[in-house]
Amino acid sequence: MNAKKKVIAMLLAGGQGSRLYALTQNVAKPAVPYGGKYRIIDFALSNCTNSGIDTVGVLTQYQPLVLNEYIGNGQPWDLDRMYGGVHVLSPFETKEGADWFQGTANAIYQNMRFIERYDPEYVIVLGGDHIYKMDYSKMVEYHEQNKADGTIAVIDVPMEEASRFGIMTCDAENRVVRFTEKPKEPESTLASMGIYCFTWAKLKKYLIENENANTGSKDFGKDIIPAMLGNGERLFAYTFDGYWKDVGTLDSLWEANMDLLSPSVPLDLYDPKWKIYARHNNMPPQFIGKNAKIENSMITEGSNINGEVDFSIVFSGVTIEEGAVVNYSILMPGTVVKSGAVVEYAIVGENCVVESGAKIGISPENIENRDDWGIAVVGHNVTISGSAVIKPKAIISENV
Amino acid sequence: MGVKNNVLGLIFASLHDSTVVELTKQRTMGSIMFGGRYRLIDFPLSNMVNSGITEVGVITKSNYGSLLDHLGTGREWDLSRKKGGLHLLPPFSQNIGDGVYRGRLEALNNVWNYVQHSSAEYVILADCDYVCSINFENVLKQHIETGADITAVYGRFRYTEESGACVDVLEMDAEKRIKSVLIDPQIAGDCNICLDMYVMRKDLLAKLVKDAVSRNKYSLIRDCLQAKVDELKLMGYEFDGYFSRIDSVKSYFEANMALLQPENRAALFQPNAPIYTKIGDNGPVKYGLDAKVSNSLIADGCIIEGTVENCILFRGVKVGKGSIVRDCILMQGTTIGNNCALTAVITDKNVEATEGRVLTGSDSYPLYIGKNAKI
Numbered sequence: 038m039n040a041k042k043k044v045i046a047m048l049l050a051g052g053q054g055s056r057l058y059a060l061t062q063n064v065a066k067p068a069v070p071y072g073g074k075y076r077i078i079d080f081a082l083s084n085c086t087n088s089g090i091d092t093v094g095v096l097t098q099y100q101p102l103v104l105n106e107y108i109g110n111g112q113p114w115d116l117d118r119m120y121g122g123v124h125v126l127s128p129f130e131t132k133e134g135a136d137w138f139q140g141t142a143n144a145i146y147q148n149m150r151f152i153e154r155y156d157p158e159y160v161i162v163l164g165g166d167h168i169y170k171m172d173y174s175k176m177v178e179y180h181e182q183n184k185a186d187g188t189i190a191v192i193d194v195p196m197e198e199a200s201r202f203g204i205m206t207c208d209a210e211n212r213v214v215r216f217t218e219k220p221k222e223p224e225s226t227l228a229s230m231g232i233y234c235f236t237w238a239k240l241k242k243y244l245i246e247n248e249n250a251n252t253g254s255k256d257f258g259k260d261i262i263p264a265m266l267g268n269g270e271r272l273f274a275y276t277f278d279g280y281w282k283d284v285g286t287l288d289s290l291w292e293a294n295m296d297l298l299s300p301s302v303p304l305d306l307y308d309p310k311w312k313i314y315a316r317h318n319n320m321p322p323q324f325i326g327k328n329a330k331i332e333n334s335m336i337t338e339g340s341n342i343n344g345e346v347d348f349s350i351v352f353s354g355v356t357i358e359e360g361a362v363v364n365y366s367i368l369m370p371g372t373v374v375k376s377g378a379v380v381e382y383a384i385v386g387e388n389c390v391v392e393s394g395a396k397i398g399i400s401p402e403n404i405e406n407r408d409d410w411g412i413a414v415v416g417h418n419v420t421i422s423g424s425a426v427i428k429p430k431a432i433i434s435e436n437v
Numbered sequence: 438m439g440v441k442n443n444v445l446g447l448i449f450a451s452l453h454d455s456t457v458v459e460l461t462k463q464r465t466m467g468s469i470m471f472g473g474r475y476r477l478i479d480f481p482l483s484n485m486v487n488s489g490i491t492e493v494g495v496i497t498k499s500n501y502g503s504l505l506d507h508l509g510t511g512r513e514w515d516l517s518r519k520k521g522g523l524h525l526l527p528p529f530s531q532n533i534g535d536g537v538y539r540g541r542l543e544a545l546n547n548v549w550n551y552v553q554h555s556s557a558e559y560v561i562l563a564d565c566d567y568v569c570s571i572n573f574e575n576v577l578k579q580h581i582e583t584g585a586d587i588t589a590v591y592g593r594f595r596y597t598e599e600s601g602a603c604v605d606v607l608e609m610d611a612e613k614r615i616k617s618v619l620i621d622p623q624i625a626g627d628c629n630i631c632l633d634m635y636v637m638r639k640d641l642l643a644k645l646v647k648d649a650v651s652r653n654k655y656s657l658i659r660d661c662l663q664a665k666v667d668e669l670k671l672m673g674y675e676f677d678g679y680f681s682r683i684d685s686v687k688s689y690f691e692a693n694m695a696l697l698q699p700e701n702r703a704a705l706f707q708p709n710a711p712i713y714t715k716i717g718d719n720g721p722v723k724y725g726l727d728a729k730v731s732n733s734l735i736a737d738g739c740i741i742e743g744t745v746e747n748c749i750l751f752r753g754v755k756v757g758k759g760s761i762v763r764d765c766i767l768m769q770g771t772t773i774g775n776n777c778a779l780t781a782v783i784t785d786k787n788v789e790a791t792e793g794r795v796l797t798g799s800d801s802y803p804l805y806i807g808k809n810a811k812i
Contacts, residue, residue, distance in 0.1 A: 073721030306720030314718050319711040322473035322736040335721040338737050
């Protein structure tokens with residue numbers, strides 16, 4: 038019998054990410070590439086390992102193949118452990134039958150036996166679709182200090198956006214008084230980040246009750262938190278003041294990438310004390326050719342750049358030929374942009390080929406009606422022929 | 438004949454240390470940084486792994502801290518195994534004095550317990566002074582087909598007086614049987630230079646090692662190849678791919694700069710034979726608003742805000758605003774402040790050039806700046 042773990046993390050990575058359309062056709066949202074050499078889930082996994090949490094359950098159910106292979110034994114995040122480490126948890130069949138995960142609470146409920154194996158004091162519940170750097174150990178410390186039953190990480194959002202979130206109303210001690218999902222008239226601007234720390238014994242009780250009550254939603258925000266508040270459990274808000282971005286839509290994914298190029302955005306990928314880890318493929322350093330022009334961009338190893346790149350994020354193994362122009366765009370791993378092609382305000386998926394002469398996207402300044410403008414998106418493994426013009430807002434998932 | 442489990446790879450990480458004293462002051466030949474993100478040992482080690490070899494011993498001599506750190510358990514080369522895998526073999530003083538050896542045979546004698554323990558039938562020996570991408574399966578195939586005792590890998594090379602010291606030249610007949618071995622000869626023109634890679638049966642190597650030690654001999658080339666050219670069947674294997682040799686600071690500079698040619702990169706970094714190295718977990722390269730970069734090889738984690746031309750930048754190098762860096766090799770962690778000008782400079786790890794410094798070397802003699810120097 039191994040020693041118990043004080044804290045373990047449960048990472049909800051089942052999200053289909055349907056609003057990322059072509060980018061999540063065959064991969065779960067947490068496996069979508071971000072920031073030049075990462076996938077979205079790298080942030081939550083790196084936060085765990087940097088916070089000293091060495092046991093993580095990753096709950097998947099939508100298109101888990103890529104995600105499973107990506108996580109593997111967890112070695113890139115230092116989560117290959119003799120005891121604990123990272124475990125991918127998929128829905129399974131029991132004597133009573135088999136069920137898909139029905140809601141966030143149900144997903145944890147179905148994996149209670151995994152949690153119990155480590156007999157933890159605290160369980161951290163995380164989403165796999167946000168970009169942020171956060172020390173969960175500080176949240177656990179805060180939770181302990183407050184003798185809390187549950188602690189919810191919150192971030193101050195602008196009042197006009199508050200109705201998109203779950204909003205906390207707190208007393209002077211930061212104890213949560215009320216919680217409202219997407220309120221029409223928000224009482225405060227403290228939005229839940231979907232990051233929770235629970236005292237396991239308490240959470241277990243509420244998970245079982247929720248399962249038996251069969252509410253239909255079986256969700257943390259809709260069921261567990263309100264039930265705990267209703268019973269007067271000690272719930273506290275833990276305020277986070279760093280960079281935090283949801284990447285659930287194509288626009289927000291594009292923005293979150295562009296944020297990396299802004300000097301005023303506090304998301305440092307180069308901090309040796311808080312590295313973001315990712316699974317690597319062995320590629321030589323990037324080569325920048327004689328006639329390349331690169332400004333204000335991020336480019337990753339294995340790339341071969343001979344064209345013009347401005348305000349863009351270029352992933353590993355990308356080729357941009359001489360005479361090609363890439364502006365305000367995201368090029369995912371292995372994509373080739375041939376000479377004479379122009380890619381602007383676009384997301385181009387993995388292993389695409391943009392043939393000479395093709396045009397993808399357009400600058401918002403060059404469009405008459407601003408309502409017609411948006412990011413152009415090309416899914417994975419797509420070839421864009423030389424005569425093709427991909428309009429803004431278009432989402433392409435097959436060769437054109 | 439499959440390579441797997443039947444060939445033991447042995448890499449000499451510390452031979453030739455004395456040829457590039459500046460770079461080996463605090464490290465072995467094998468741990469000299471090369472090509473933006475590699476160390477020299479990555480090439481022989483990856484070549485062995487890509488040839489299906491799963492058991493490799495690395496023989497070191499001194500200053501092997503950086504090598505230990507780099508290789509770790511061998512995981513990045515897929516050599517962290519229960520069976521076989523990577524073994525680091527520091528000097529072992531059971532047999533002679535302080536355990537520091539004079540040549541390959543003496544080094545092998547020191548670590549013979551390890552070699553003997555392997556169940557492999559063949560051994561492949563390699564050094565760290567040649568950079569190339571070679572498949573040893575083909576070498577082994579030729580070795581077996583020709584019934585050779587020892588097969589030495591050679592490459593075609595135009596030899597001039599400046600080509601440097603300690604080059605071994607092979608003279609062969611039409612069947613590629615080695616007729617004579619010239620050590621550091623005074624010749625000029627095209628010749629076949631030995632690339633310091635050898636294949637032979639392990640039992641033959643055992644015999645050669647024991648025989649040499651009992652006669653106080655230690656050199657594989659002088660005491661085995663050269664001395665036994667008639668006694669043994671020595672064959673040459675021609676490697677016709679791209680290779681470069683590191684035997685001076687100048688050749689180190691040139692071998693790095695050669696990577697700016699696309700055909701050399703294509704020959705060295707083949708998609709089906711990757712060169713593995715320790716992972717650094719650096720972010721992507723960040724190019725600032727006024728960055729101007731051309732004809733350069735740049736590793737991840739660099740932040741570039743100035744002008745960079747014809748350079749090799751290792752991981753985590755910073756080039757400040759208004760700085761101009763030309764024809765330079767900047768190793769890991771080098772920081773160039775604002776408004777500096779560097780031409781033909783090699784900076785070792787973690788060198789810092791503060792604001793406004795001007796450093797100039799020349800093509801024929803690049804300026805080398807030692808580890809951790811602050812200018």
